[in-house]
Amino acid sequence: MLDLGSVVNGVTTLWNALSKDEPAAGSTVLSVRLLLRSDKPYVGLELSTSELPPDVLSVSPADEPGKPVTWEVPLEAFGAVEGSGFGAPAPLEVPAMLVSDLRYCLERLEGASRRPLWLRLIRPYGLLGSAAWERTLCGELQRPTLRLPDFPERPAERTDALENAVVVDPPPDTDESVLKTRVRTLIESVLEASSRSRTRVHVFTRRRWYPSLSLFDADSRVTVYDPDQRPEREWAPADADADAPPNVLRAARSDRATQLRSAAWATWIAGALDGRGLDALHLVCRSKWTDSGACLVLSNSPAMEEDEITLREIGYEELELLAIRSGAWSVTFVPATVAQSHPMACVADGFAQRRAGAVLFHSLCEAQEDASFGAACRLLFGGTSRAPRLTQGFLYCHPDFIYQRAPASSGIPGDTAGLFRFLAENAKLVAARAPLKERLLSTATRFVPLVKTREVTAPPGWLGAAQRFLEAAAFDEVRRSASDLLLSRPTSKTGQTDKTNRQDEKTKAAIDILTEIQGVLKNHAKTNKEES
Template structure:
């Protein structure tokens, strides 16, 4: 029997397209509010563009776009004179909490009423066009959601929904509040337990498990969460006793990672098990242009002098891709970390395909929103959108009930065109599962399958940026993403990416004795 990997991947694309077409609910086009930061001589303004709903209906283009000065987003300092509208007459400083200008919500509501087909039950999709500075930390969801009476979700840059395993949800939850001294163990435990309840209750997948990783100081505090049979709290002391504390790279020639002590421990503990979602209850460090997640140098160290490392977005992207995760959530480990973690999560959302959730577990008014968000992400069918006041969610519109779902699966086109590079290095059963992973359950899925999918999706994302008029996709409307990607021709960069995936597969097979 002759096996043609290209035909297999094309067949899988057709199968998934047919399955989705048979289950898709009647959908409405998206209503999108695009926010752009424009730098002009002597002034900086924020431009708003409201579009979507019914593209065929005539609208006044000028009425659906308007501008606001950036300095109107900053609260007026109590000791300084303010402008007539109550805002300070200066530009926001790094670290400032930005607020929506007075009257902006009314402007959006007025213009939204002029949009044909913009039903109140459907969410407003916020598209932050880069570069947008610190505008991602503005409480859009709280202010616009309350004024408009509808959910507000954030639209990711990547135009395709990431592939998922329909019957499996493996979660890695990393909890690192820093030194135990001076912290509130009860508060950290409550924050972690709140997330656990939401994930376990929201998932419809038969195999749903949560693996908790924390530092040696916090293990005893969090160990009580293992009473739930689907939760396991891993002890770093036991790993240290087994010698799983190396900070060296597990792959020969790979660059050293600042988070190597954590990533090597987690990889050794999961022993090749694929991860679908990564959750971080952590700290963050502010930077002039954003923020970065902060981790203890090693989970095996104890005491107040354990140094903190800054985990930049590139390294975090690499770790999630290696794990195969398609979703990531961020939560502050203490009240004082709320703003920094929020900025870090918002910046990370634009770095790779996949869903990104930020929430504050201490915000009681967002308890229902967190439950709804987890149900939306981890349930097998589209769900209602959450209404956050102190959080946000970047996700593909296909997750949301009533949103239009595009069945043009560009990612499968890339898989089909490059399948020949992967086929010689993988067994037939693995190839079959990988090609059908979007439409059939997997009894056992090693981590390299998810990692291959994530790396390929990232390659598609990079190709879309190169094909677009601007690499940041700021001038490409959501309904033009598909045409902007167009037919993808493999180039040297894509081949290097696929060669890296091939190397990962080869290393896995060697360790398992598959060759």
């Protein structure tokens, strides 16, 4: 006789098989670069099509028989004003002339295809990354538009677990009902999209907003943490004075050494998760323009009164460190208010260029856009291969999310390919699945009333954090081995032999060190599994 777990699992498997999207065939890549000419700046565009995935096309374009189409558009056509002085820059808009040129070129190269258009921004490109490419191209061309990251491998993910942290820190004058709607949309989209056996959402917010958001606790998969339910002593920022009052608990020594300006939040979140680690981090926060660009802004403490709060600028280095420490392979940026969409888009775009992993930006400011946000979540967390049409945001993701290929490193030049073979080996530790019997019990108990849900065991959070560190180290090695450190142009196989030979010795040393780390992780994971 079939047990309930087998029946539910069988129905779920059948439904997924029937509704599974077909992987995309071929790829179309629009490369964008900023050209600084003597008279005025231009935007250089190159449109390439191939029967190969977009990352393969970008690594070895010399192998493709098709010729790319190139043209230029004056930067001023995007609305950029030269010499506009200090202050917030005006948002750039994709000009109609570019859309017309692109439509003509697409019809010439690929006919009536509606496959995703991959946008490859070639650094340095200034504020072009914060332009509303997706809003214009998705609407005018009626096809999804995704952004192509530099990192040549898809980040490792835990197969059975999706632990989410949502940080909510808007201005004090934010409309409460609007904030609740946006946070609800975010939480529900993640929960509905996830295909993991264990999906949980942890919400962290300031004292000002806790009463409003605590209602989401009604869902057993959601926990909203009270900032007042903490150690009696308050957290102090990393740059707090050494003679702080006795009721202040300063940040950890390691955080003080690195001058973490978000130490209060980081300490709170790490303590609440109790070593479980994160898979996805969602930031509903403020942002602002500075003399050097845009930056994320956080309150110095989640538990202070409004008149005591000071705002702290969080740089890219600190954001990257926090993502690595937590183990998060996906980071979502949502502006606290619609007025802050432009600087937050710039923060998200800049962050995506610095790390391996998925980066989603969405304003969540229009009700009809909730569906596109949910579609992006299904692509990242649900295993679907259908690309979303985002008109109020953008998504950096590895092509494997769409093409669903097995990990491979054949396009990576020189001995760096060995580095990624090693990285894939270590990723197996992170992606290890729980035993079938345990997964069946978890599925069955979710649908049986009055029975406590049996949680599946997932690889520990520290394995995810270690994997993020290894991916960051591999990314740095790819940059060092590339023909230019900015990865500003595709690396063809021709003429790379001498460069590769010079890098082999350094790369081998890096692989040896990382392999030792991998061995420690394997042994520790095996020991913990045997003890449990």
